[in-house]
Amino acid sequence: MAHQALWSGRFREPLAAIALKFSSSIDLDRLLYQEDITGSIAHVEMLASAKVLTGAEARRIRTALKTIQKEIESGKFDLSSDFEDVHMAIEHRLIQKLGPLGGKLHTGRSRNDQVALDERLYLRGAIREISRLLVNLQRVLLYKAEKYFGVVMPGYTHLQRAQPVMLSHHLLAYVSMLERDFERLQQCHKRLNKSPLGAAAFAGTTFPIDRNLVAKKLHFDGIVENSIDAVSDRDYIIEFISACSITMMHLSRFAEEIVIWSSAEFGFAHTSDAYSTGSSIMPQKKNPDMAELVRGKTGRVYGALMNVLTMMKGLPLAYNRDMQEDKLPLFDTVHTTRQSVYMFAHLLVHTSFDKQRMAEELRTDFLAATDMADYLVRKGMPFRDAHEVTGKVVSYCVSHKMYFGNLDLDTLRHFSPTFGPDIFDFILPMSSVEQKQSAGSTSPQEVKKQIVHWTKVLGKRRV
């Protein structure tokens, strides 16, 4: 072993190389070096104001920590796997630089509260970044909704053609979903923005430390009161990954639609070549790989959620080393969600929607059947009877290989004398959407209201 462990006092022999390799987390948690140093500086400044250290001591430690940060960033100090974790590596380096003074940094602190602090600091940054990307994606969707305003497409339930809707309405549904994703992240941030530092190993410390001062220095909203709770839980990570899982689920559904819409059978969406890939054997292929990968990466985030939930489920209070295993799922979730939201915005910018193809599909189907039934109801027929009559018209068309557009009034009247010449305009796709009167419906007026709403909300949002 290259370095003597900082806890080696009570041990008669050093940790076996294989045990160090097995237990080291530095290959992952080195990602936390900045948060670790920021947290240590706040801690040491607090120790000085509590007179546990002198001002001069604190200043020297602070300067050395800043130098170590630069050394890490320039590659001069290698956070290598000879260390147990990033916290040990940095403290080791500090002692190397300052001698015994470096050993004072850890006064009144444990790695248990230290790691919880680092993770909370890290998550604050990650939440901000993902929130920004979500807003960006919402803005792209809003832009598309405005651009395609007026385009009517077949809407689906059970992936069977159901009723005409405005394409903008469909796109704005995702804006609403992403809004809740955004809110979930803000709520998660609010709950996790409390400082665990000062809980020490779990029981608190005999030094007269000021936990609130550290919390204030690090811009927390307060402290995690109960010191056992402060080091024992990882619910903030579970909550964050849950929020990301829901976002990924939303993206995955949209990704699925892009994949389907890009098929020749649908032909509703066309993605530019720069965001599509070819086949190594089939020369004609143009594949929607970006959307597929977003769909596929969703599994990674769900997996991470199960990972942390399962890792935590049987742990007695307080800290257990099992908890070190939270790093991979946490970091991978941040990486995957960030990447996917970012890619999705680009993918959408480079995807156009085919108004003609949508119109063709609207012509050659029975999406206006609900409107036909509503028409009969407006003329006084009970809805159930109108449903039955319209069903018979559909059945007739199917067996005669026809669509509503091919029917004449005499044929319609054969099914019900209630039909009048105004039926033909009533069941046009555009009038179908225009007739909608309920709040939040697919009528142009209601869709316009959504556009106005989101333009206002997203226009002034600063994250």
Ligand code: ARG
């Ligand atoms: N690397 C550890 C983790 O990530 C830090 C805390 C270690 N604490 C301990 N008592 N061994 O969980």
